[in-house]
Amino acid sequence: MVQIQSSMDSAKKQANPQEERDKEIKSTLGRIKHKFIVMSGKGGVGKTSTSVNLSLALSELGHRVGIMDVDLHGPDIPRMLGLSGMLDLGPNRKLNPMPYSKNLSAVSIESLTPSKDDAIIWRGPVKFSAIQQFIGDVEWGDLDFLLIDSPPGTGDEPLTVAQTIAEAKAIIVTTPQEVSLADVRKSISFCKTVKMEIFGLIENMSGFACPHCQSVIELFGSGGGEKTAAAAGIPFLGRIPFDTRVVECGDAGVSYRKQHGETPVSKAFDDIAKQMARLVQA
Amino acid sequence: MVQIQSSMDSAKKQANPQEERDKEIKSTLGRIKHKFIVMSGKGGVGKTSTSVNLSLALSELGHRVGIMDVDLHGPDIPRMLGLSGMLDLGPNRKLNPMPYSKNLSAVSIESLTPSKDDAIIWRGPVKFSAIQQFIGDVEWGDLDFLLIDSPPGTGDEPLTVAQTIAEAKAIIVTTPQEVSLADVRKSISFCKTVKMEIFGLIENMSGFACPHCQSVIELFGSGGGEKTAAAAGIPFLGRIPFDTRVVECGDAGVSYRKQHGETPVSKAFDDIAKQMARLVQA
Numbered sequence: 001m002v003q004i005q006s007s008m009d010s011a012k013k014q015a016n017p018q019e020e021r022d023k024e025i026k027s028t029l030g031r032i033k034h035k036f037i038v039m040s041g042k043g044g045v046g047k048t049s050t051s052v053n054l055s056l057a058l059s060e061l062g063h064r065v066g067i068m069d070v071d072l073h074g075p076d077i078p079r080m081l082g083l084s085g086m087l088d089l090g091p092n093r094k095l096n097p098m099p100y101s102k103n104l105s106a107v108s109i110e111s112l113t114p115s116k117d118d119a120i121i122w123r124g125p126v127k128f129s130a131i132q133q134f135i136g137d138v139e140w141g142d143l144d145f146l147l148i149d150s151p152p153g154t155g156d157e158p159l160t161v162a163q164t165i166a167e168a169k170a171i172i173v174t175t176p177q178e179v180s181l182a183d184v185r186k187s188i189s190f191c192k193t194v195k196m197e198i199f200g201l202i203e204n205m206s207g208f209a210c211p212h213c214q215s216v217i218e219l220f221g222s223g224g225g226e227k228t229a230a231a232a233g234i235p236f237l238g239r240i241p242f243d244t245r246v247v248e249c250g251d252a253g254v255s256y257r258k259q260h261g262e263t264p265v266s267k268a269f270d271d272i273a274k275q276m277a278r279l280v281q282a
Numbered sequence: 283m284v285q286i287q288s289s290m291d292s293a294k295k296q297a298n299p300q301e302e303r304d305k306e307i308k309s310t311l312g313r314i315k316h317k318f319i320v321m322s323g324k325g326g327v328g329k330t331s332t333s334v335n336l337s338l339a340l341s342e343l344g345h346r347v348g349i350m351d352v353d354l355h356g357p358d359i360p361r362m363l364g365l366s367g368m369l370d371l372g373p374n375r376k377l378n379p380m381p382y383s384k385n386l387s388a389v390s391i392e393s394l395t396p397s398k399d400d401a402i403i404w405r406g407p408v409k410f411s412a413i414q415q416f417i418g419d420v421e422w423g424d425l426d427f428l429l430i431d432s433p434p435g436t437g438d439e440p441l442t443v444a445q446t447i448a449e450a451k452a453i454i455v456t457t458p459q460e461v462s463l464a465d466v467r468k469s470i471s472f473c474k475t476v477k478m479e480i481f482g483l484i485e486n487m488s489g490f491a492c493p494h495c496q497s498v499i500e501l502f503g504s505g506g507g508e509k510t511a512a513a514a515g516i517p518f519l520g521r522i523p524f525d526t527r528v529v530e531c532g533d534a535g536v537s538y539r540k541q542h543g544e545t546p547v548s549k550a551f552d553d554i555a556k557q558m559a560r561l562v563q564a
Contacts, residue, residue, distance in 0.1 A: 042356050043325010043434045044457075073435030074324050074465040116464065119436040119472035124406030151435065152325045153355030154401040175326075178533035182398065183356040190401035213495035220529050247502050251460035 024136035025164060032066070032143040034279050035168040036199060037161050039191075041183025043152035046204040047173045048076045049250055050240070051149040053266075054171075056257045057273035059103035063144040063280065066097060069108035070131050070161065071151040072120045077108045082253030087111045087138075094139040107138050124156040131160045144280050153183075154190040162194040169199040171237070176206055176224040184225075188232045200235035201225055202272065208242035237275060240268045306418035307446060314348070314425040316561050317450040318481060319443050321472075323465025325434035327457045328486040330358045331532055332522070333431040335548075336453075338539050339555035341385035345426040345562065348379060351390035352413050352443065353433040354404060359390045364535030369393045369420075376421040389420050406438040413442045426562050435465075436472040444476040451481040453519070458488055458506040466507075470514045482517035483507055484554065490524035519557060522550045 029035070038054075040047040051067060059065045069077035078084060083098045083106060090096040097105035109120060109130065122130070140146065148168065150158045161168060170191050174184045184201070191198050203225025208217045219242055229236035243265045249256040257266050311317070320336075322329040333349060341347045351359035360366060365380045365388060372378040379387035391412065392398060404412070422428065430450065432440045443450060452473050456466040466483070473480050485507025490499045501524055511518035525547045531538040539548050 040325075042358075043322075043327075045326055048461075073437055073468065076324075076461050076464070079461060079464060117467035117471055119468040119475065121436050121441060121472060121475065123438055123441070153433065154403050155355055155437070156405055159403060159405070177529050179330075179358050179361060179529075182358070182361060185399035186355065186401040189399055190403060193401065193403065208501075210492040210494060210497065211499065212492060212497035215492065215494035217493065217526070219490075219501070219524075219526055221533065242501075244499070244501055247459050247461075251503065 021132055021136050025132060028135055028138070028140055029165060032140060032146045034144065034276070035146045035148065035165050036171050036276070037148040037150055037158060037165075037168050037196070038171045038173060039150050039158055039187050040152045040173045041154075041185070041187040042174070042180045043074075045152075045173050045175045045180060046240070046246070047152065048080060048149055049246055049256075050171075050173045050202060050204060050269075051147050052077065052080045052250075053257060053269040054273055054276070055104055055145075055147050056255060057269045058145055058276060059101060060257070061273060061277055063103065063277065064142065065104045066140050066143050066146045067104070067106040068134055068138075068146060068148045069106065069110070070134065070157045071149055072109050072122060072127055072130065072157065073151060075108045075110040076250075077106055077149055078110050079253055080250045081106060082255075083111075085111065090139050092139065094137055096139050105140075107134055127156045128160045131157060132164055135164060145276065154186055158190065159194065162196050169197045171199050171202060173202045173204050174225050174228070175220040176203055176218070176222050177220040178224065180220070181224045181228045184228055185232070188234065198234045199276070200237035201229040202237045202240065204240045205242040206239040211244070237272045238268050241265055303414055303418050307414060310417055310420070310422055311447060314422060314428045316426065316558070317428045317430065317447050318453050318558070319430040319432055319440060319447075319450050319478070320453050320455060321432050321440055321469050322434045322455045323436075323467070323469040324456070324462045325356075327434075327455050327462060328522070328528070329434065329455045330362060330431055331528055331538075332453075332455045332484060332486060332551075333429050334359065334362045334532075335539060335551040336555055336558070337386055337427075337429050338537060339548075339551045340427050340558060341383060342539070343555060343559055345385065345559065346424060347386045348422050348425050348428045349386070349388040350416055350420075350428060350430045351388065351392070352416065352439045353431055354391050354409055354412065354439065355401070355433060357390045357392040358532075359388055359431055360392050361535055362532045363388060364537075365393075367393065372421050374421065376419055378421050387422075389416055409438045410442045413439060414446055417446060427558065436468055440472065441476065444478050451479045453481050454483045455486055456483065456507050456510070458485055458500070458503040460503070460506065462502070463506045463510045466510055467514070470516065480516045481558070482519035483511040484519045484522060486522045487524040488521040493526070519554045520550050522547055
């Protein structure tokens with residue numbers, strides 16, 4: 001069954017008035033120390049695998065981490081973490097996030113739809129309501145970090161996050177080519193407009209070693225992320241190489257970090273996670 | 283200047299009533315023989331370069347082609363075609379599309395924004411209005427093909443196209459990996475729900491020959507597109523190999539076809555364009 005809902009349906013569904021929801025949201029957010037939204041100007045730059053790998057790295061450092069998947073049209077977080085099934089209703093009539101490990105849990109729109117192949121055809125106002133429920137109606141508990149995986153671009157989803165979580169910081173993911181960087185500049189302009197702090201920029205799929213001859217091939221060019229960050233005056237967090245095993249592990253729903261913990265990709269994510277973890281120690 | 287508009291602003295802006303707009307849209311569409319929407323479940327699969335290369339191939343076959351870029355958050359068509367500048371107002375107070383060649387012209391939201399780095403922060407209802415204007419208020423003239431480049435996913439933009447152009451056919455672009463294919467199945471479910479005919483599926487970035495040792499590397503796996511098309515009972519249009527020069531040309535705004543007309547990539551696009559052109563001969 002595919003769900004098409006108009007904003008009127010959504011308005012009717014909100015049994016609790018907005019005031020009640022705002023209170024729930026405030027109380028939930030009060031128990032989460034640091035909120036990050038992982039954004040990209042363009043799709044397909046590896047934003048979701050970045051969210052997943054940073055979350056895993058932070059949880060392995062001992063932090064309590066939640067991932068909230070607000071990419072309503074392509075919710076890939078559960079597949080990449082190998083999670084499935086629906087969300088349980090816990091005490092207080094709140095939804096329990098899906099546990100991945102002792103320190104890491106996730107919520108995704110996918111867990112709320114009966115079939116994975118169904119399209120979520122929601123216009124803007126329904127998205128706003130869904131995202132607010134992901135915060136206020138979920139039993140996130142005490143967290144050090146909440147990572148929010150948003151769809152590419154500067155549409156309803158990141159706008160709703162910016163309006164709902166004023167203190168969220170943005171991590172922007174890009175690939176090195178100019179077409180991506182043009183879209184990243186739009187993300188930077190978006191953050192400045194909605195007054196969201198930019199934690200920094202990550203350049204993904206940066207360089208690839210041919211598995212046969214070991215020559216380094218710049219699939220999407222190289223170095224553009226660092227230059228763009230410098231030009232915009234925002235921190236450059238690091239460069240993640242392209243590795244076909246990231247694709248394979250994401251598809252299979254197995255942890256790349258567990259299988260390939262010592263590769264340049266895992267080390268690059270570790271380094272960025274440590275930059276984030278410094279916020280907690282500070 | 284970044285534009286943030288609410289749906290209320292949008293309603294006010296519509297000086298002409300919707301009835302007048304519907305008439306303009308009907309008259310414009312009556313002069314265009316075949317309409318295609320190029321969709322993808324996931325971003326970054328090369329949807330825009332597919333739109334551009336198919337349009338170029340069709341125009342070189344002698345057909346009159348228009349490209350309409352409704353990817354409001356990442357309008358990359360002008361950059362890839364090397365077009366810039368604003369749209370002119372022609373006679374009848376309609377906008378003239380940007381000419382690329384005798385047979386090919388384009389309209390993009392980017393041509394309407396003063397700075398390329400500005401983010402378009404529009405909620406759903408404003409997008410609906412903008413897309414309708416791209417059809418009704420543009421002097422497209424007599425066309426054999428209109429290709430509509432939509433943002434990834436199943437949100438407001440493809441929904442608006444489906445509602446406005448009932449006869450539009452969908453071309454779905456994917457890369458071979460499972461995470462992409464999962465999202466493609468959502469696009470297929472979307473088309474079935476809104477009753478949009480699916481012209482077929484294209485598998486992009488399928489296989490890559492190392493430029494140093496010529497070994498073929500499956501960057502994103504292989505063959506998944508064809509299997510998914512077969513499982514869904516939709517036509518499989520073809521496989522486009524990965525070629526770093528597609529990225530370079532897209533970034534530089536030069537035509538890949540002009541520079542590299544005899545490569546496997548160009549031949550694959552030619553073959554798909556011919557499948558589309560058969561509709562005109564039929």
